[in-house]
Amino acid sequence: MIIVEAIEKYFGNVHAVRGVSFELAPGQITGLLGPNGAGKTTTIRMIVGYYMPDRGRVLIEGKDTRTAGAAARARVGYMPESTPLYSEMRAEEYLDYRARLFGMKRALRRQRVATVCDRCGLGKLATRRIGALSKGYRQRVGLASALLHDPPVLVLDEPTNGLDPTQIVEVRALVRELSKERTMLVSSHILPEVERLCDRVIVMSGGRVCADGHPWEVGRGSATDSQEYVVECRLGDQVNEALLLERWARVPFVQSIERRGENRGEWASYLIKSKAGGPDLREAIAAGAVHCGALVRELRRVEVSLEVVFSRLLAGEDARGGTGEGAAKP
Amino acid sequence: MRTAGTIALRELAGYFRQPAGWIIIALYLLLCGVVFITSVLVPGRAASLRDFFALSGWLLLPVVPAISMRLIADELRSGTIEQLLTSPVSSLSLVVGKYLGGLGFIGAMLIPTIIYPALLFAYSSPSPSVGPMLTGYLCLLLLGSVYLALGLLVSCLTSNATLAFMVTLFAMLGVLFLPMAAEVAPPRLASVLAGFSIGPRVVDFSRGALDTAHLLFFILVSSWLILACAAVMEVRRWR
Numbered sequence: 301m302i303i304v305e306a307i308e309k310y311f312g313n314v315h316a317v318r319g320v321s322f323e324l325a326p327g328q329i330t331g332l333l334g335p336n337g338a339g340k341t342t343t344i345r346m347i348v349g350y351y352m353p354d355r356g357r358v359l360i361e362g363k364d365t366r367t368a369g370a371a372a373r374a375r376v377g378y379m380p381e382s383t384p385l386y387s388e389m390r391a392e393e394y395l396d397y398r399a400r401l402f403g404m405k406r407a408l409r410r411q412r413v414a415t416v417c418d419r420c421g422l423g424k425l426a427t428r429r430i431g432a433l434s435k436g437y438r439q440r441v442g443l444a445s446a447l448l449h450d451p452p453v454l455v456l457d458e459p460t461n462g463l464d465p466t467q468i469v470e471v472r473a474l475v476r477e478l479s480k481e482r483t484m485l486v487s488s489h490i491l492p493e494v495e496r497l498c499d500r501v502i503v504m505s506g507g508r509v510c511a512d513g514h515p516w517e518v519g520r521g522s523a524t525d526s527q528e529y530v531v532e533c534r535l536g537d538q539v540n541e542a543l544l545l546e547r548w549a550r551v552p553f554v555q556s557i558e559r560r561g562e563n564r565g566e567w568a569s570y571l572i573k574s575k576a577g578g579p580d581l582r583e584a585i586a587a588g589a590v591h592c593g594a595l596v597r598e599l600r601r602v603e604v605s606l607e608v609v610f611s612r613l614l615a616g617e618d619a620r621g622g623t624g625e626g627a628a629k630p
Numbered sequence: 631m632r633t634a635g636t637i638a639l640r641e642l643a644g645y646f647r648q649p650a651g652w653i654i655i656a657l658y659l660l661l662c663g664v665v666f667i668t669s670v671l672v673p674g675r676a677a678s679l680r681d682f683f684a685l686s687g688w689l690l691l692p693v694v695p696a697i698s699m700r701l702i703a704d705e706l707r708s709g710t711i712e713q714l715l716t717s718p719v720s721s722l723s724l725v726v727g728k729y730l731g732g733l734g735f736i737g738a739m740l741i742p743t744i745i746y747p748a749l750l751f752a753y754s755s756p757s758p759s760v761g762p763m764l765t766g767y768l769c770l771l772l773l774g775s776v777y778l779a780l781g782l783l784v785s786c787l788t789s790n791a792t793l794a795f796m797v798t799l800f801a802m803l804g805v806l807f808l809p810m811a812a813e814v815a816p817p818r819l820a821s822v823l824a825g826f827s828i829g830p831r832v833v834d835f836s837r838g839a840l841d842t843a844h845l846l847f848f849i850l851v852s853s854w855l856i857l858a859c860a861a862v863m864e865v866r867r868w869r
Contacts, residue, residue, distance in 0.1 A: 311869075348716045352868045374718040384709030386640075390649045400636040401717045445713070 301327060302347060302453055302483055307356035307510065309342050318507040319356070324500075326452070329479045331498035331515075332487040339507040341381065341457065341485050347379040347485065348455050360453055377451035379486075381443030381458045387431030391422060394430060395448060402449040402576045416444040421470065428453045435462040443471070447478070454478060457487045472497055491610055491624060503610065527574040528602040533584055535596040536566050540592065547588040553578030569596065633719045633729035641701070641731025642738075650696070655739050658693045665689060666746050677754030679747060684859055685837035687806055687828060690774055695798035698781025699791045701728045702863075706789035721863035722772035722856075729782055729856055736774040740767065762838030769835030772848035773828065777802055779855035786862040 302324040309317040319341045324330050334340045345351045347358050349365045349372055354550055358365045363372035392413055417426045425433060430441060439462060446454060450526040459475060460468045475486065475497060487592040488494050494501055495515045503511040503518065511518045535541055548557055553574045560569040574581050582599055589596050653808030662682075669681040687688035702725075714724060750758045779800040788794050805828055812823035831844040 345712075350716050350867065370718040370720065373716055376716065378713075378716045380709065380716075382709065384713060386710060388644060389640075397636065397640055398713075400720055401633050401714075403632070403718070457664070516839045578703070609760055 301359075302485065303307065303359040303360070304343070304347065305356050307343070307346055307358060309339075309346060310354050311350060316507050317346070317353075320504070320507070321356070322502055322509065322512060322619055324483050324485060326483045328499045329475065329484045329486060329495035329497055331501045332504065333489070333491070333494060333501055334487060334504035335489075339596060340504055342507075343504065344455055344485070344487055348376050349373040356390070356505055363627035374449070375451055375453055376407045376451065377446035377454045379442045379446040379454075379456045379459060381461065383439050383440060385430045385441060385445075388429065390427055390429055391433065391437075391444075392417065392426040394441065395426075395444055398445045399448050412447055412448055413448070419447065419474070420444040435468045436464060439463060439467075439471075443474070451482070451485045453485075455485045455487075458489070459486060460488070460490065460493060468493075521538040527578060527581070528561070529572045529574070529585055530598065530602060531572060531579060531589065531596065531598050532567060532569040532598040533589050534566050535594055535595045537567050539594045541568070544589065544592040546592055547592055548572060548585060551581060551584040551588060553581060569598075631723055632652070633707070633795075634723040634730065636726025637714075637724060638730035638734060641655045641728055642734040645697075645735045650700075651735065654696050654735075655742075657696075658689065658739050658744055661689050661693075662743050662746070666724065670746070670750070672797070674735075677750045677756070677758040678756070679750070679763055679766055682746065683762075683769060684833055684840055686770045686836075687773060687832050688769070690777055691802055694736070694738055694774060694777040695781050695802065698730050698778050698785055698798055699794040700785070701732055701782050702859075703786040703791045703794045707791065714778065715863075715867065720860075721867075722860040725782065725786070725856055725859040725863060729779060729859075732778045732782065733771075733775055736778065737771065739770070740770060740774075759838065762836060765835045765838050765840050768840075769832055770846070772835075772852075773832060775852045776805075776828070776848055776855070779852040779859070780805075783855050783859050783862065786859045804815045 302322075304320060304322050305320050306319045307317055308315070320339070320343055324331075332340050332344065346353050346365070347360070349358075349360075349369050352366055354482055358372075360372040361375045363375060365372045389397070395413045395416065396409055399412055404412060413426075417423070420443050422437070422444060426435055430438060433441065438572055439459070443456070443459065444620050447457065456475070463471060472493075475484065478484065486494070486498060488497075499514060500513065501511070501518050502509055502513050535544075543596065545557055546555060548570075555573045555575045558571045558573075560571050572581070572585060580601070582601060586599055588597055589599075639710060665682055665685050669685065670679060677834065702711070709736075722855040724857075741816050747758070747763050777798075780801055781794070784797045784801065785791075785794045788797075805826070809829050812820045812827060815823055831841075831847065834841055
């Protein structure tokens with residue numbers, strides 16, 4: 301369980317994080333999104349105890365990072381962005397060193413190092429010098445290091461950064477498996493990655509949280525001004541297209557209707573946009589088509605991708621002047 | 631503090647895994663050899679390492695900054711400090727571990743110099759006294775300890791190892807020139823500067839005098855500098 305309560309962070313005159321609050325429960329993967337300078341890394345660093353918040357507090361499994369720092373840090377597994385490691389050490393030697401820092405006894409260390417090497421697919425490469433490993437394998441060493449002490453909270457900063465497609469699929473599966481018994485926070489700028497992996501997304505911009513919810517909810521909630529529906533129906537000789545369009549135009553909240561592409565025989569496709577705050581219009585659109593005698597082959601609401609939502613949210617923040625001050629990282 | 635030991639061992643092993651560690655040892659032994667030949671191995675002179683130890687402050691001058699510069703600065707540059715500071719290790723354990731690792735390396739560097747007293751014992755008649763040699767080595771270790779703590783503090787303040795080397799070197803030079811500064815300073819300041827001077831203490835040690843005041847001076851200054859390092863690391867979290 302991670303509880304973040306109104307944390308703020310200044311770097312000199314730069315107000316990097318401004319009153320960020322959220323709670324993360326176990327068994328859930330939460331994605332932290334935002335452009336460069338949004339305050340993601342600073343927020344993550346305050347959660348893992350690398351920085352202390354200037355105001356507010358962070359509780360890790362009930363332990364305050366300010367007053368019980370070591371106890372809080374002992375409950376977090378953290379994989380920083382770009383996975384800094386000691387290149388002159390062998391992977392298993394590095395993991396053993398990390399296990400010592402977490403106070404593990406020799407027998408437990410051996411067992412945990414073997415377990416995480418196996419779980420992260422390090423195999424025989426665990427005996428190689430870290431400097432001689434590929435970026436993907438160094439990433440695995442970083443992940444193994446984060447899992448070493450079997451922490452209840454895992455914070456992964458760009459976990460699939462630099463991995464090839466096969467490795468991405470493997471890491472994604474591993475993260476999903478790990479999330480069953482843990483609280484997980486994953487920072488990423490790869491939006492499809494977050495959409496696929498996370499149960500919840502928190503979007504940050506200008507040091508603030510500007511959206512928080514299920515990826516789908518975030519998509520809908522912030523895109524109420526642009527709900528779109530695609531309708532494909534057969535007009536035939538009996539259907540008056542003008543009447544059909546007029547019928548649809550009379551449906552409350554319909555803003556515009558566009559014909560999409562060329563006619564494909566007697567089939568026609570339309571894009572209907574609704575106004576902000578409207579209900580689901582699919583029933584009304586279908587009823588209008590049936591009333592005019594048109595046979596509907598397809599009727600769907602266009603799901604707004606997180607990428608679209610993300611750029612809209614950021615455009616909104618820019619319009620409010622929100623991204624200016626938070627764009628600095630020490 | 632068990633974690634300090636873990637960090638110290640990793641640090642010590644790290645010096646021997648990289649060519650830089652071996653080059654530092656070679657450089658120091660070369661300097662020692664030059665001093666031994668020119669100031670000790672002089673025909674007709676009494677068998678004594680007094681001059682050798684008296685010059686020890688200067689011998690450590692280029693070597694200790696090279697040892698201390700990477701202690702924290704390298705971690706800051708490479709980002710591995712993030713892994714250290716997010717593990718349940720206190721800032722004090724971290725700097726003590728780093729310091730002990732560096733001190734262990736200085737100790738390892740001094741071991742081959744035992745050949746010089748061994749040569750004196752083997753070939754000189756009458757044999758040299760053991761006392762000044764033991765206090766001389768203790769002095770080298772204590773001096774190295776103060777310089778290392780100073781270098782560690784500088785290393786905490788920058789992620790640039792070269793800058794850490796240069797600043798430590800000039801700070802050490804400043805410490806060595808304190809007695810000269812004391813001569814020209816106003817009387818009140820002169821007494822303070824003289825109190826912090828290292829040169830006269832090194833001379834006492836090389837004569838074989840084990841003064842507890844000198845011993846305490848080296849231990850307290852090193853401890854104070856280590857605590858300052860821990861404070862700097864803690865401030866990094868809260869800045």
